[in-house]
Amino acid sequence: MTKSKYPAWKTGDFSNPANLQPIAAANTGFTVQITAGGLATPLFIVYICFRKNQPEIAPNTVSKNNQAAMKIFFKMTMLSMLTVVVLGSAKKEDHPGIRNELVDLTLEFDNVAGSKDLLLNSGDYTNSSGESLNVSQLQYFVSNIKFTGRNGKLFSVKQDDSYFLIQEHEAGTQTIKLKVPPGEYNKVTFVLGVDSLRNTMPIDKRKGVLDPSSSMDNGMYWSWNSGYIFFKMEGTSDAAPEDPTGNRRFRFHIGGFGGYSAPTINNIKSVTLDLSKQGAVKAKKGRNATIYIKADILKTFNGVTKLSIAAHPSVMFSEYSVNVANNYSKMFYHDRTVN
Amino acid sequence: MNRRYYFIIIGLLVLLTSAGTILNEFTGFQKPVNFPQPVYDFSKNPVTKDGFELGRKLFYDPRLSRNNTIGCGSCHIQGAAFTHHGHDVSHGIDDRLGSRNSPPIMNLAWANAFFWDGGVFHLDLQPLVPITTFSEMDEKMSVVLEKLRQQPDYPGLFKKAFGSEEITSAKTMKALSQFMLMCISSNSKYDKVMRKEGETFTPEEEEGYQLFKQKCNTCHAEPLFTDYSFRNNGVQPNRNDDRGRFVITLDSNDSYKFKVPTLRNIEVTAPYMHDGRFYGLGQVLDHYRSGVQHTPNLDPLLEQKGGHGIPLTDEEKLKVIAFLKTLTDREFLKNPLLSEQEGLLIYDK
Numbered sequence: 001m002t003k004s005k006y007p008a009w010k011t012g013d014f015s016n017p018a019n020l021q022p023i024a025a026a027n028t029g030f031t032v033q034i035t036a037g038g039l040a041t042p043l044f045i046v047y048i049c050f051r052k053n054q055p056e057i058a059p060n061t062v063s064k065n066n067q068a069a070m071k072i073f074f075k076m077t078m079l080s081m082l083t084v085v086v087l088g089s090a091k092k093e094d095h096p097g098i099r100n101e102l103v104d105l106t107l108e109f110d111n112v113a114g115s116k117d118l119l120l121n122s123g124d125y126t127n128s129s130g131e132s133l134n135v136s137q138l139q140y141f142v143s144n145i146k147f148t149g150r151n152g153k154l155f156s157v158k159q160d161d162s163y164f165l166i167q168e169h170e171a172g173t174q175t176i177k178l179k180v181p182p183g184e185y186n187k188v189t190f191v192l193g194v195d196s197l198r199n200t201m202p203i204d205k206r207k208g209v210l211d212p213s214s215s216m217d218n219g220m221y222w223s224w225n226s227g228y229i230f231f232k233m234e235g236t237s238d239a240a241p242e243d244p245t246g247n248r249r250f251r252f253h254i255g256g257f258g259g260y261s262a263p264t265i266n267n268i269k270s271v272t273l274d275l276s277k278q279g280a281v282k283a284k285k286g287r288n289a290t291i292y293i294k295a296d297i298l299k300t301f302n303g304v305t306k307l308s309i310a311a312h313p314s315v316m317f318s319e320y321s322v323n324v325a326n327n328y329s330k331m332f333y334h335d336r337t338v339n
Numbered sequence: 340m341n342r343r344y345y346f347i348i349i350g351l352l353v354l355l356t357s358a359g360t361i362l363n364e365f366t367g368f369q370k371p372v373n374f375p376q377p378v379y380d381f382s383k384n385p386v387t388k389d390g391f392e393l394g395r396k397l398f399y400d401p402r403l404s405r406n407n408t409i410g411c412g413s414c415h416i417q418g419a420a421f422t423h424h425g426h427d428v429s430h431g432i433d434d435r436l437g438s439r440n441s442p443p444i445m446n447l448a449w450a451n452a453f454f455w456d457g458g459v460f461h462l463d464l465q466p467l468v469p470i471t472t473f474s475e476m477d478e479k480m481s482v483v484l485e486k487l488r489q490q491p492d493y494p495g496l497f498k499k500a501f502g503s504e505e506i507t508s509a510k511t512m513k514a515l516s517q518f519m520l521m522c523i524s525s526n527s528k529y530d531k532v533m534r535k536e537g538e539t540f541t542p543e544e545e546e547g548y549q550l551f552k553q554k555c556n557t558c559h560a561e562p563l564f565t566d567y568s569f570r571n572n573g574v575q576p577n578r579n580d581d582r583g584r585f586v587i588t589l590d591s592n593d594s595y596k597f598k599v600p601t602l603r604n605i606e607v608t609a610p611y612m613h614d615g616r617f618y619g620l621g622q623v624l625d626h627y628r629s630g631v632q633h634t635p636n637l638d639p640l641l642e643q644k645g646g647h648g649i650p651l652t653d654e655e656k657l658k659v660i661a662f663l664k665t666l667t668d669r670e671f672l673k674n675p676l677l678s679e680q681e682g683l684l685i686y687d688k
Contacts, residue, residue, distance in 0.1 A: 202463065203463045204513075206508075206509070213479075213483075213507075217481045221467075223459070223464070223471055224468050225586070226461070261460060262587070263588075264590065265589060317586075
């Protein structure tokens with residue numbers, strides 16, 4: 001693979017097939033099983049040969065019946081492993097291009113404020129509490145992207161490559177380029193935020209937008225309370241009280257994956273958009289079907305909880321953040337599809 | 340028979356003369372025999388000589404701070420058991436002040452949570468806090484990595500430690516962990532008495548130890564002298580109303596609880612408490628016998644009939660302090676392997 005100036009997480013280019021899983025693998029990690037089987041089979045053979053040549057090591061703990069049963073079990077496991085390997089490789093030969101079959105599909109995020117386009121700093125918007133506001137910063141994580149086909153089959157983008165940081169100030173981040181098996185999909189599902197597993201993974205698993213040198217630089221990670229900030233919106237509003245710098249600003253930094261050693265707030269939100277009304281997406285070879293998704297940031301204020309900037313100019317790691325997350329989890333809607 | 344004694348004596352002499360050099364040699368992570376199993380998963384980050392030495396160089400390298408003025412070692416001074424001796428709260432870049440006392444870097448392989456509130460749950464994620472915190476080193480991780488890449492020494496050192504010259508966040512954090520994991524304090528007088536290595540407590544220390552076991556040991560559990568729990572020990576909340584563990588869990592039952600700190604090397608880690616409010620061990624014990632405040636979630640162990648705290652006479656107080664001083668580990672405090680000079684000698688010729 002050639003080194004591109006920008007890593008895949010930044011360009012959203014997942015053209016490298018190694019980054020993707022075939023549809024059958026969506027939930028089971030089929031490719032992983034094949035590799036594991038390939039590795040495990042010789043190991044099992046060695047293990048069984050080794051056992052046969054050994055005197056009984058612990059006659060008190062394993063009865064002869066059990067040993068026989070274990071042998072059968074091992075042989076069966078070995079057989080099934082072999083089958084998996086054979087089938088796996090056979091499948092590849094029969095269909096030389098599961099990987100070649102993958103086609104382009106793009107998710108395009110467009111952040112808006114009600115019926116207006118979102119313009120950083122210059123746009124003037126009003127929330128349902130009647131407070132006028134403008135937005136200086138908007139960032140959020142989109143992860144764990146899945147598509148549901150008409151037949152109900154699920155395709156999941158490979159976990160490791162399914163983390164994106166949408167930034168209003170970096171237009172390039174708003175386009176997520178994916179490769180999917182061809183077909184018609186009428187649902188897209190993603191997590192707004194970062195799942196709890198990734199929040200607790202060893203540091204070497206935190207790549208791309210999750211790497212501390214990226215997520216922290218972007219201000220999307222709480223180092224003092226280990227965890228990612230899922231959604232960040234800041235701006236100014238006359239309704240906000242004056243802060244120590246003399247500005248009237250509001251700041252929403254929302255995160256919380258449920259806690260590591262003690263339970264706490266969980267603001268991970270799963271979003272599913274039905275594409276069928278505005279047009280299901282038809283992923284075809286030679287086309288780059290694009291799903292246009294709009295995110296209405298005013299929903300952050302105007303939801304089940306009517307969020308007033310005057311009352312809550314700063315919401316970060318607190319109980320109240322749950323209300324903000326519930327509000328913004330409803331901000332996405334499918335605008336249109338270009339097949 | 341006599342010959343055997345000679346051999347033993349000669350053997351002992353050899354051991355004694357080599358004791359100094361043993362300290363200078365890297366032996367990898369070794370669990371002290373009187374310690375429990377560590378909780379750090381070494382299989383994910385095995386401590387190697389090269390990894391440890393890279394970690395030590397990083398630990399003392401001021402490039403980790405925004406204006407290259409302070410390193411980790413600035414606020415974690417070896418002679419003070421890697422605390423910021425004399426500073427009540429952390430004193431960082433541009434003379435900025437934090438709100439809590441700089442904790443020791445010691446026996447971290449046994450710790451399952453870091454900082455006074457336990458907000459960080461893995462050692463490999465810990466250094467991200469001081470590096471990026473405004474009042475500490477105030478630097479960006481990407482800039483740290485870029486500065487290290489520009490420095491001629493580092494790519495080679497990263498290669499020696501981790502197999503490739505690439506400098507990443509993960510490798511940087513893991514190297515720092517390797518250094519910190521090696522900061523093991525297990526050779527105090529107390530340890531030598533417990534391991535029956537020929538040292539004995541004085542009568543005063545022994546009585547202090549017995550009192551300690553009656554009155555302090557529940558929270559400051561041997562042999563690490565902490566049970567790693569979060570408790571409210573009844574110090575009056577500061578004006579900044581630091582609610583400690585609550586900040587992390589948002590559970591009101593955790594308000595004003597802080598992690599029970601280890602008492603190892605307590606003699607050299609003044610000032611004490613999460614905000615460094617007490618400058619002497621006498622003051623600390625006075626707090627426990629007469630200063631405990633009945634704030635929310637006060638630890639039940641400090642609730643006494645007719646009052647709060649731990650009853651202790653003046654005489655008992657002195658004995659407990661005498662015992663606490665047996666937890667000072669001079670070998671650790673002076674171990675050249677952990678010192679800044681050692682790092683400079685090796686690389687910055």
